Amino acid sequence: MKLLTFKKDNEVKLGVKTDKGILDLNKAGLDLNLEELVKNENGLSLVKEIINNTGSENYVSEAEIEFLPPLLNPEKIICVGLNYQSHVEEAKLVNVPENPVLFSKFNNALAAHSENIPLPKVGEKFDFEAELVMVIGKEAKDVSEEEALSYVFGYTAGNDLSVRDLQFLTGQWLIGKSPDGFAPIGPYVVPAEEIDPFNLNIECKVNGEVRQSSNTKHMIFNCAKIVSYISRHMTLKPGDLIFTGTPEGVILGLPENEQIWLKPGDEMEVTIENIGTLRNVIA
Incomplete structure (x- = not known):
């Protein structure tokens, strides 16, 4: 469905x-x-x-x-950074996180399938991040890993768009992550009963070229661990969105002389197995 x-x-x-x-x-x-x-x-x-x-x-x-966007007004949009070993390595970070690295986006960042994404007037290094997104289905507080996925209503595809020069301007990533339209999701939400979040192929194409290709089985913290961890620190509410992290292949991971950042006219396609393809064009 x-x-x-x-x-x-x-x-x-x-x-x-x-x-x-x-x-x-x-x-x-x-x-x-x-x-x-x-x-x-x-x-x-x-x-x-x-x-x-x-x-x-x-x-x-x-x-x-x-x-x-499938959900128009989530209370929270929580994102997990550095959640694939390969992405940690390409980002040139020495240590694998011992706990999920969390940051947030806001509703202004939501965008839909087929929506054009305008680039902000500040920043220059615009990047893509294909991600599996969880939709919370019921209030979750202090839930165990074993029961965590029973609190998930379904899954969708997301693109954690980032302005890298703003993301690393300070120790906080927020301004590089929450420009308008920088959290497209969709096209569909597939109920949790139909999805195995531990084994989904995930891919991103830019202008038809495959840039990311991996599987959610390579997550450092799987979906159950993520929900359980977050619920120990804040109450998750129905409709909350959790971006679960991106695999290797982003522009940031390329040698500096090969980094060609997103520009107007570029088409991004995020495809997640059994969910669908989220397509957006940079405006």
Whole structure:
């Protein structure tokens, strides 16, 4: 099941991608948005029932819709840095983190599949980071690793865009991570029951060239460890997003004389196995 949020005729809609096209769940009678669906214990059952019983008049094609970020107003966007050994090495950091390295983005950074991403007026070194993103499904506080994934509603693809010269301007990464549009996610959220987060291929292409190619099994801290760790320090709420880190292949990891930073017109495609491809163009 691939859930999405979209706009059609100036209305924000909840949909699900099917072989017949995009099913408009709101038109089919489900009076929920994705944030509300995440919180509804019977939400996925309701969606399945509608898929099995709805008529063709409730379907639209992807060409008719505007994709929106699947979740529009998460309370928190938490990101994990340096979570693949290969990325630690290419970033030229000597020590592998003993605990997850956490930082945040804000809702201004959210962007959708197919949305053009404007570059900020400050900064010069613009980089991509393909990442698996978790969507929290229920309140989590002090949860164990063993139970942690039961608090995850689903997974989506994300691109942790970064302004490297701003990221390392001080000891805090924030201003290099949270420009407007620098956290595109989507196109779809796939329910947790359909995804094995411990073994997903993850890839990023820039202008059709593969730049990142790895698997989530190479994470230093897997998804269960991440949720458990964060929940010991703050309460996770339904709809919170967790970017889980990027593998090797970013521009930052290249020799300095080979670093060609993102520029207007560049197309980025983040593909995660069993979820889909998130596509954005730098404006």
